[in-house]
Amino acid sequence: AQSVAQPEDQVNVAEGNPLTVKCTYSVSGNPYLFWYVQYPNRGLQFLLKYITGDNLVKGSYGFEAEFNKSQTSFHLKKPSALVSDSALYFCAVRDGPGGKLIFGQGTELSVKP
Amino acid sequence: KAGVTQTPRYLIKTRGQQVTLSCSPISGHRSVSWYQQTPGQGLQFLFEYFSETQRNKGNFPGRFSGRQFSNSRSEMNVSTLELGDSALYLCASSSYPAGLGNTIYFGEGSWLTVV
Numbered sequence: 001a002q003s004v005a006q007p008e009d010q011v012n013v014a015e016g017n018p019l020t021v022k023c024t025y026s027v028s029g030n031p032y033l034f035w036y037v038q039y040p041n042r043g044l045q046f047l048l049k050y051i052t053g054d055n056l057v058k059g060s061y062g063f064e065a066e067f068n069k070s071q072t073s074f075h076l077k078k079p080s081a082l083v084s085d086s087a088l089y090f091c092a093v094r095d096g097p098g099g100k101l102i103f104g105q106g107t108e109l110s111v112k113p
Numbered sequence: 114k115a116g117v118t119q120t121p122r123y124l125i126k127t128r129g130q131q132v133t134l135s136c137s138p139i140s141g142h143r144s145v146s147w148y149q150q151t152p153g154q155g156l157q158f159l160f161e162y163f164s165e166t167q168r169n170k171g172n173f174p175g176r177f178s179g180r181q182f183s184n185s186r187s188e189m190n191v192s193t194l195e196l197g198d199s200a201l202y203l204c205a206s207s208s209y210p211a212g213l214g215n216t217i218y219f220g221e222g223s224w225l226t227v228v
Contacts, residue, residue, distance in 0.1 A: 032214060041115075044219035045205055051214035090156065098169050099146030099207050099217055103156040 002027045002095045004074075006104035011112050013081045021076040021107045023091030032094035033074045034101065035065055039087045047089075050074060061085070081111045115140065117220035119204050125226045129198055131192040134223045136184050138206030145187040146179075146217070147179060150201040159202075191225075199227045 001027045013019045027030055032051055036044040048059025055067045065076045077088060086110050092101040126132050140143050146161035146169075154184040158171040162181035179189040185206075191198055201224055207217045 015119060034217070036219070041224075043119075043221040044205075046216055046218060049214065092156075094217075095158075096169070097206060098163065099144045099161040100158050100169050100171075101148075101156075101205075101217060102158075105155050 002039075002093045002102050004033075004091045004093050004102060004104040006089075006091055006107045008107050009105070010108045010110065013109070015083050015111050015113050016080050019078050019081040019085070019109065019111070021089045021109060023074045023076065023104060025072050025074060025091075025093050027093055031067075031074075033065075033067065034092045034094070035059065035063070035074075035076050036090045036092065037061075037087050038090065038106075044090065047076070081109075083111050083113055085109060086111045117204055117206050117218055119202075119223050121223060122221065123224045123226075125228060126194050127228055128194055128196060131190060131191045132194060132225060133188055134202055134204075136187045136189075136204030136206075136220060138187070138204075139218055142206035142208050142218075143185050144207045145181055145185065146205045146207075147187070147189050148203040148205065149173075150203060150222070151199075159189065160170075163228075164183050180210075194227045196227050198225040199225060201225075 034049045035047040050067045058064045091104040120135045147159040150156045161169040165181045176192045180185045187227045201222045203218045203222045204218045207215045
């Protein structure tokens with residue numbers, strides 16, 4: 001069965017510092033991995049995805065993610081955090097060819113000025 | 114291009130009642146899936162529809178049902194509401210079945226409170 005885990009419930013970063021939100025996965029077959037962000041009282045916004053190819057994936061709002069097959073990880077990164085990046089971040093893996101995603105439990109990112 | 118549209122955004126229902134939530138996918142998207150988000154259980158897959166057929170179903174009781182219309186719009190229904198059904202219900206659409214790499218886009222959600 002496909003699964004993802006986000007080992008940190010909360011990540012605190014100072015504005016201007018780099019940030020990393022961690023995600024590990026367990027899949028049978030090739031992984032199709034996604035990152036979404038959720039701002040308070042809003043839906044999920046797509047940030048980026050890994051399908052195949054380059055291990056470094058670039059996405060929206062300056063975010064990128066590094067796919068590491070040997071460590072089964074797909075960590076979300078940003079070189080310089082903004083206060084406006086404070087939100088809930090979800091890692092997800094696609095379960096089959098349809099619209100079913102398996103989500104991690106989410107990581108709350110707090111960026112302080 | 115308009116995103117995934119969900120209505121209503123907020124609603125309050127009483128235990129035992131039923132509720133219907135509506136979702137209009139992104140134009141051209143034919144797959145619609147539904148998720149429930151709660152603080153305790155996180156994001157859980159409810160079901161997916163494609164071409165008016167349910168293609169996949171999560172582990173929810175039969176009180177949760179859905180349908181899809183010929184224009185790809187979808188509705189989900191919860192009957193005999195329980196307090197534990199209070200949640201954010203998210204609709205998502207994608208252009209499946211073009212491939213596993215298709216992005217799945219979410220709406221703003223419908224906040225359901227059961228009292």
